[in-house]
Amino acid sequence: MSDPDRGPAQEPAEPEAGGAARLRTARPAGRRRLGAALAVIAVVVGGGIWALRSPGGGGPDAKHPAAGGGPDAKHPAAGGPTAVEVSTGSCGRGWSGATAGPQVFALRNTSSTAAEVDLTDPATGAVYGEIEGLAPGTTRELRVVLGGGSYAFKCLPDDADAVTGPTVKVAGARTGGPAAVPVTQHDLIPVALAHQRWITAKTVELTDRTDELKHAVDSGDLDAARSAWLPAHLVYERMGAAYDAFGDADIAINGSGPAPADAASAQDFEGFHRVEYGLWHGESAASLRDHADRLDRAVHALRDSWPQVRLDPAQLGLRAHEILEATAQSELTGRTDYGSGTSLATARANLDGTRELLTLLRPLLATRYPELPRLDTWLDRTGRTLDGFAADGKWTPLDRLGRQDRQRLNSDIGQTVELLAPVATICDARRTT
Missing domain, CATH: 2.60.40.420 (Cupredoxins -  blue copper proteins)
Incomplete structure (x- = not known):
């Protein structure tokens, strides 16, 4: 799909030779205010728009x-x-x-x-x-x-x-x-409730998938365990908008742990990535049973406790931006690859999670964010780019991408992240009375 009403000049610029694309993904501290969102929109909408800051x-x-x-x-x-x-x-x-x-x-x-x-x-x-x-x-x-x-x-x-x-x-x-008309806490409550229900269903699916992984490890079938690991992990990665609400469970289930090169000697390294490291670094089934069991118990605890948790409506717009922002900083750098070579599959799952949340936020954005159709186009484009690295259920490892493919991927993710930034600011709940 082409970028509507934009033409070739709007295709993403290739990054500089010899390095990754420069992803414009700064994460400001504190609240993201509507004035900042308008400034971003002003820059995005056209070359005749400026965002001015008062001197002094x-x-x-x-x-x-x-x-x-x-x-x-x-x-x-x-x-x-x-x-x-x-x-x-x-x-x-x-x-x-x-x-x-x-x-x-x-x-x-x-x-x-x-x-x-x-x-x-x-x-x-x-x-x-x-x-x-x-x-x-x-x-x-x-x-x-x-x-x-x-x-x-x-x-x-x-x-x-x-x-x-x-x-x-x-x-x-x-x-x-x-x-832009401010978004209020009242506007966001139905979005939070709908996403809470979606996460509830995902915790059940996650439990079933993780049970399959644990069973394969317990039975000593490491080939089956490797086959079961990715589907379970991707379910969790699609749930990124709720990570803040998961609290310590997120660390137990999907903590990134040490740098991959230091994982062998790391202490207190658990969750999906610890099991991943063992499955792709020749560890025995016996040595992985405790890790798989702790992962499975953490997932069950999340499923059982989730009905008592309440998503913070004020965080939803921010999470819509930060999911792919974190993808650019982690998956696209290889920081969270502990041997499976599935960082691009994780990036695709993160994209799916972003789109799920945007579907719920769309009624609020449709009249407030004029670049929403363009964002949709870049989400589609990024999805097609990622899907091109998968064949027959196998994903190309990040370090095997050619230079041109890597540049295209970085550019697509970078442009999508930039277009998601106003979503965070527009959906920052504000006082109006």
Whole structure:
């Protein structure tokens, strides 16, 4: 499938010769805010879009999309910033009108408590820019490009109800920066419940598959054990969106352990990868029985305890991005290959898990993320690339990929991860009241 409405120029660039593709997969600390998502969307949507950061007083938490088309988009209007008050009694005071184009607001918190402040469309709630954690008595700048229309500042003090300031009319053409309607905790609860049910079914399948692996090891049939290992492991790898909820069970079942070169002498190395190491490094069935038994017991414990666990709805968007981000950092580097040579099969399972979660998030993303069809295209493309490395149930080991295949795979995963980044920020649950 070709990238819709993009043409050849949108095919992924090949990485530099002599090395792996440079995967743009930074994982920021802390919460991913909607302003950051809009900035990512702004960059992705087209070359005329810019993500501006306030110099100096703007601070690292000032996030604001801006639309461009010429030099003026990068240089907000002259004459200094518009001073705007942030407080429960005077939210938005100081701004009474403007002409469409770049705007700079100096937001000053005149209250006694920290607050977040959003610039919104009062009719839809869509956010054009935000500053979070604005301390009492401090001022930070917010820069946006606004089209003609109606806008209002919303002040969200800590431990108090949100207050929306007066509606301000901006004259001029309607073309402005991107905006997105916030996703709330309430929006994400049905997604979490549906994914919880899907994980429940997967824990049953995982238990059955792991029982087969244990039985093969117990009976001394190592060929059967090697055949049973991958199907069991892939079931678990498809469940990546729930790893945080698994707690210590994730370490017991699928902890990556030491570097593969150090696995022989490692202590407290258990789970799928410990069994994998033994099966593909000539260990006897007798030496693997305890490891297979501990793995099987951990899987049974997860299945039995899962009905009492509750997925955190706020983590789902983040996990939709981080599953393949971790794939790029682990499976595509060989870090988690302990002898089976099935890293690419694991990557395919991670892709499946990502798509499962995106299916549930799609109703929230459809009206908020204009690049969703393009993301779908790259997910399809990456799936076809990975499937090309499998034949008759066997997967090409990562270290046997030719240079061109490796470049194509790295590029596909890298582009897909980049397009997934806004999903994490858009689906970060936010206060609206």
